[in-house]
Amino acid sequence: MLVGLGAGPAMGGLTIATQNSVPRADMGTATAGSALTKQLGGLFSLACVQSLLTGPEITAAGVGSIVAWIGGVAGLLAFAALFLARDVAVAGPAGVPTRSG
Structure with a gap:
């Protein structure tokens, strides 16, 4: 529940960032690509x-471990997606925008 409450509000920010990064x-x-x-x-x-939770024995530590691994992979x-993206504005150390790629 906490993960859902934390991730839910972030979805709108991702959509706004996607819309601001492309021409009108x-x-x-x-x-649409972002939603897909x-x-x-x-x-x-x-x-x-x-599939991980349907094992023979489910414990709180096991669920926490699964959530942590999935969060780490995500x-x-x-x-990786940020490093592979071209022409993404990234703030420099002094707040001066630089270009990656």
């Missing part, structure tokens, strides 16, 4: 968690 003519396509990616990510993570995938 491509805004609909980018928004969120749906596929939710589908995949739900299937993984469900974080690594998010960083």
